Amino acid sequence: MELESVPGVGAKTAAALRELDDPEAALRDGDVASLARAPGISEGRAARIARGAIRAEHDDPGGFAATKRAREIHEDALALLTDRTVTDYAAKRLATIYPSGVRSRIEEVRAFAEAAMEREPDAAVLDALSAVEPLAEPGDVQVRDRCLATRDAERYADAQAAIPEVSVEVVDDARQLAELARSYSTVVALDEAFAGVDIEGDVRVEPDALEEPASVVPERVLTFFARNRDRIRAAAEVHRVADLDAPCDLDTLLSALDQLDEDGSVSGDEELDRLATAVDDLDAAVSTAESVANDHLREAIEEQDVTIEGTDLLSLVERGAGVDSLLQRELADEYAAAVEKARDHLVDALALRDMEATARRAFPDEPAYPVEHSEDVVARLREELTAARDQRATRRKRALADDLAEMREDAAALVDAALELDVELAIARFAADFDCTMPDLTESEGVAIEGGRSPLLDVPFDEVEPVDYAVEGVTVLSGVNSGGKTSTLDLVALVTTLAHMGLPVPAESARVGRVSELHYHAKTQGTLDAGAFEATLREFGGLVTDVSADRPVMVLVDELESITEPGAAATIIAGILESLSEREATAVFVSHLAEDIRDAAESDLAVDGIEAEGLVDGELRVNRSPVKGKLARSTPELIVEKLADDGDDDGFYGDLLSKFE
Numbered sequence: 001m002e003l004e005s006v007p008g009v010g011a012k013t014a015a016a017l018r019e020l021d022d023p024e025a026a027l028r029d030g031d032v033a034s035l036a037r038a039p040g041i042s043e044g045r046a047a048r049i050a051r052g053a054i055r056a057e058h059d060d061p062g063g064f065a066a067t068k069r070a071r072e073i074h075e076d077a078l079a080l081l082t083d084r085t086v087t088d089y090a091a092k093r094l095a096t097i098y099p100s101g102v103r104s105r106i107e108e109v110r111a112f113a114e115a116a117m118e119r120e121p122d123a124a125v126l127d128a129l130s131a132v133e134p135l136a137e138p139g140d141v142q143v144r145d146r147c148l149a150t151r152d153a154e155r156y157a158d159a160q161a162a163i164p165e166v167s168v169e170v171v172d173d174a175r176q177l178a179e180l181a182r183s184y185s186t187v188v189a190l191d192e193a194f195a196g197v198d199i200e201g202d203v204r205v206e207p208d209a210l211e212e213p214a215s216v217v218p219e220r221v222l223t224f225f226a227r228n229r230d231r232i233r234a235a236a237e238v239h240r241v242a243d244l245d246a247p248c249d250l251d252t253l254l255s256a257l258d259q260l261d262e263d264g265s266v267s268g269d270e271e272l273d274r275l276a277t278a279v280d281d282l283d284a285a286v287s288t289a290e291s292v293a294n295d296h297l298r299e300a301i302e303e304q305d306v307t308i309e310g311t312d313l314l315s316l317v318e319r320g321a322g323v324d325s326l327l328q329r330e331l332a333d334e335y336a337a338a339v340e341k342a343r344d345h346l347v348d349a350l351a352l353r354d355m356e357a358t359a360r361r362a363f364p365d366e367p368a369y370p371v372e373h374s375e376d377v378v379a380r381l382r383e384e385l386t387a388a389r390d391q392r393a394t395r396r397k398r399a400l401a402d403d404l405a406e407m408r409e410d411a412a413a414l415v416d417a418a419l420e421l422d423v424e425l426a427i428a429r430f431a432a433d434f435d436c437t438m439p440d441l442t443e444s445e446g447v448a449i450e451g452g453r454s455p456l457l458d459v460p461f462d463e464v465e466p467v468d469y470a471v472e473g474v475t476v477l478s479g480v481n482s483g484g485k486t487s488t489l490d491l492v493a494l495v496t497t498l499a500h501m502g503l504p505v506p507a508e509s510a511r512v513g514r515v516s517e518l519h520y521h522a523k524t525q526g527t528l529d530a531g532a533f534e535a536t537l538r539e540f541g542g543l544v545t546d547v548s549a550d551r552p553v554m555v556l557v558d559e560l561e562s563i564t565e566p567g568a569a570a571t572i573i574a575g576i577l578e579s580l581s582e583r584e585a586t587a588v589f590v591s592h593l594a595e596d597i598r599d600a601a602e603s604d605l606a607v608d609g610i611e612a613e614g615l616v617d618g619e620l621r622v623n624r625s626p627v628k629g630k631l632a633r634s635t636p637e638l639i640v641e642k643l644a645d646d647g648d649d650d651g652f653y654g655d656l657l658s659k660f661e
């Protein structure tokens with residue numbers, strides 16, 4: 001599929017989509033999550049692009065919902081589904097399901113919806129879904145303890161592009177390379193020419209490093225997983241509670257994730273923790289070790305009677321010797337013991353192992369009071385510990401990154417499957433909540449609904465009375481005030497729209513003839529002025545002329561008479577209905593002027609009626625299912641009849657009633 005051939009995809013969007021691994025597959029599958037991973041493409045936009053791609057694939061000219069009210073019904077239908085999603089993703093993904101007049105597209109969604117309806121919406125699964133989100137790309141990672149080095153200007157540019165996370169340095173010779181090794185824990189030389197050069201520090205010669213960026217910056221994989229850790233864990237939980245087949249071994253994936261900290265560092269490695277703590281605690285441990293030694297020495301001196309012969313004292317004074325010499329002479333053993341205590345403390349406090357020898361040298365043998373550490377040795381110890389810590393961290397990072405890199409695709413598949421489950425569960429819940437069935441989608445015209453209950457009514461769903469209604473060709477729907485004429489049109493429109501989306505419909509059973517367009521005109525509020533009236537007539541004129549056998553339409557119109565005066569309205573409606581009938585369209589026109597329309601028509605027009613079964617306590621008792629071929633009596637007629645029946649007049653109401661006949 002040519003990316004630019006998709007409606008709504010220009011050169012810029014196509015370039016963004018090309019950043020994806022397989023943009024064609026994402027478009028083909030309507031995979032909003034993958035499309036939204038392209039830079040600068042939001043989920044809403046991804047859904048629009050996916051819809052465009054689906055239309056292109058099915059050669060769908062679009063335009064099914066041909067009027068404002070038809071589009072509102074589609075939006076309402078969609079809202080019934082998106083209200084039942086847990087994730088934002090699933091709501092966006094459902095937005096790729098649109099009413100289409102093309103059978104192949106409808107069949108595609110029907111297959112998906114039929115499988116979805118088999119799903120059991122379980123509270124634990126819905127709960128687990130709440131933390132699932134599409135995987136995110138982490139922001140830029142900067143790694144400062146490593147650098148790449150090359151002698152070649154062209155490689156320098158390649159390296160910057162391939163591994164932007166680290167700095168790239170140009171070096172002329174081994175000496176400059178050695179200088180870099182003093183500033184960075186690890187230097188990766190990209191030129192073969194440096195092979196065999198002996199330089200102190202962690203200097204590697206890896207001419208293939210640019211092909212395997214993860215070996216230089218394992219952080220790339222680690223930050224990806226760290227950023228997405230909770231989402232992947234949640235997706236794994238969804239698989240567990242929903243008993244879904246996972247694309248990889250979940251325990252292996254989860255235990256690898258457990259070794260990862262939120263910031264992408266490796267956790268749970270005792271040796272690394274030991275070294276990191278030693279670096280952090282070094283200064284404090286040195287100072288405590290000094291105190292330990294000095295306390296010991298002070299106590300020892302305090303308890304000691306130092307006897308010094310006069311000649312010795314003189315000789316010391318003459319030489320200008322200080323108390324150190326005295327210590328050396330008289331308290332050598334105590335000093336040695338104090339220093340030993342300091343050394344032991346340092347080694348123990350920092351849990352040192354292979355650096356013990358260096359640590360011990362931090363307190364010199366030469367006696368001095370107070371005991372003081374050697375700055376140089378402590379600095380060296382710090383360097384050694386830091387290098388050991390960084391090397392250990394890098395080794396662990398590489399090992400974990402290697403493990404995780406292999407699971408990256410599986411993790412993405414795991415999250416996608418969990419999100420897809422949310423889409424399926426929304427359909428399953430919609431079907432269950434509104435007692436839906438899959439409609440028959442036929443090539444013959446008309447609609448036949450049995451036990452249809454519209455979830456769009458203003459009464460709670462369990463109070464909605466089921467409606468049976470079948471229409472073939474064109475018909476006028478008459479009925480008492482508030483009998484449910486508009487609601488019946490809404491039900492027909494909703495069932496037709498859902499059926500063309502490939503979704504189940506809220507009815508015991510339904511047959512829907514495939515159409516290319518749904519024209520639903522809601523009741524206009526009040527009479528139109530001449531200009532608006534002309535525009536409405538033109539709209540119907542255009543519609544009537546456009547209808548053809550290869551572009552079948554369904555037309556639903558609510559009280560068109562409200563646009564003009566009753567006499568003219570009946571004539572106009574009759575004319576439109578006759579033209580639609582000649583063109584084999586399916587149409588239902590709700591009207592209070594059914595009788596006048598029938599009189600104005602030159603051919604026989606079908607009239608159905610929503611009848612009142614009578615007045616009970618002043619309230620109409622209505623049979624919500626239109627009766628075929630029956631012009632319903634109006635509400636005023638029913639009231640006059642009731643008054644005539646009461647018989648407390650001089651025959652006035654009886655006379656009035658006879659005028660209705």
Ligand SMILES: Nc1ncnc2c1ncn2[C@@H]1O[C@H](COP(=O)(O)OP(=O)(O)OP(=O)(O)O)[C@@H](O)[C@H]1O
Nearest residue numbers: 458459463464465480481482483484485486487624
């Ligand atoms: N199938 C149904 N089950 C339960 N209540 C319904 C049903 N159909 C309609 N109603 C109730 O009747 C009310 C009036 O319905 P609706 O507006 O469809 O009647 P109408 O015949 O179009 O009225 P009007 O003649 O005033 O245009 C609805 O708001 C709803 O409360």
